[in-house]
Amino acid sequence: MEYIDLTGTIENGMWEYGGPYPKVEITQVSSLEEETAYAEYKVNAHRITFSSSSATYVQTSAEMFKGKPTIEQIPLNRLILMVSVMKIPRGPRGIITVEDLKKTSVEIKRGEGLIVATGWEKFWNKENFVKDSPHFTPESMAWVLEKGITLLAGDMTIYDDYYQPTGLLKDLFARDVLVVAPLVNLDRIRKPRVRLMALPLKVKGVSGCPCRVVALQE
Numbered sequence: 001m002e003y004i005d006l007t008g009t010i011e012n013g014m015w016e017y018g019g020p021y022p023k024v025e026i027t028q029v030s031s032l033e034e035e036t037a038y039a040e041y042k043v044n045a046h047r048i049t050f051s052s053s054s055a056t057y058v059q060t061s062a063e064m065f066k067g068k069p070t071i072e073q074i075p076l077n078r079l080i081l082m083v084s085v086m087k088i089p090r091g092p093r094g095i096i097t098v099e100d101l102k103k104t105s106v107e108i109k110r111g112e113g114l115i116v117a118t119g120w121e122k123f124w125n126k127e128n129f130v131k132d133s134p135h136f137t138p139e140s141m142a143w144v145l146e147k148g149i150t151l152l153a154g155d156m157t158i159y160d161d162y163y164q165p166t167g168l169l170k171d172l173f174a175r176d177v178l179v180v181a182p183l184v185n186l187d188r189i190r191k192p193r194v195r196l197m198a199l200p201l202k203v204k205g206v207s208g209c210p211c212r213v214v215a216l217q218e
Helices: 098-103 138-146 168-174
Strands: 002-005 025-030 045-049 057-059 080-087 113-117 151-154 178-181 193-200 208-217
Touching: 057 193, 080 151, 098 138, 138 168, 151 193, 168 178, 178 193, 178 208
Parallel strands: 080 113, 113 151, 151 178
Antiparallel strands: 002 208, 025 045, 057 178, 057 208, 080 193, 193 208
């Protein structure tokens, strides 16, 4: 069994979505050279500030719909599951069409998840990593949703067109599909199906949270 870490690193100065989402800030609050409240100890400790959509994260339908389960209410069997893996190389603002999805010849199984790898991860922390992300068309997103997936993951920061959004995220959340993004190291996945583990911090009442994502490849 091979364990592949698909998680982007949280660090100061990293990419961010802007708008209501705060920047990541990591501040050291004590060190091994300083006295602390524990007279007998000197410790390294940090304050970490991030948003529900920082680095690699899980989002739930509570992001856009009232009364939906929040992150601590999502059962583990929705976060640990088999996923199909489609590799569709795309550059800045590249679109993913129905034909692109069909050409992979990868079967999507109802009740499981889907990873779409475009290679966009190589632009992590580069300029316009968010704005120029590849994205689905309304038709390709509808095609994916018709397959009955419960989780959609990929290396894209936005599954919709940043400049001309068409409501694709709302379509996902209306079907209670979990969203995991953006992933890294997808080039290390060689199989068309792997087991995925996407485990967010168990924070009460939030619609999403950064997570550690691992693929288990046989």
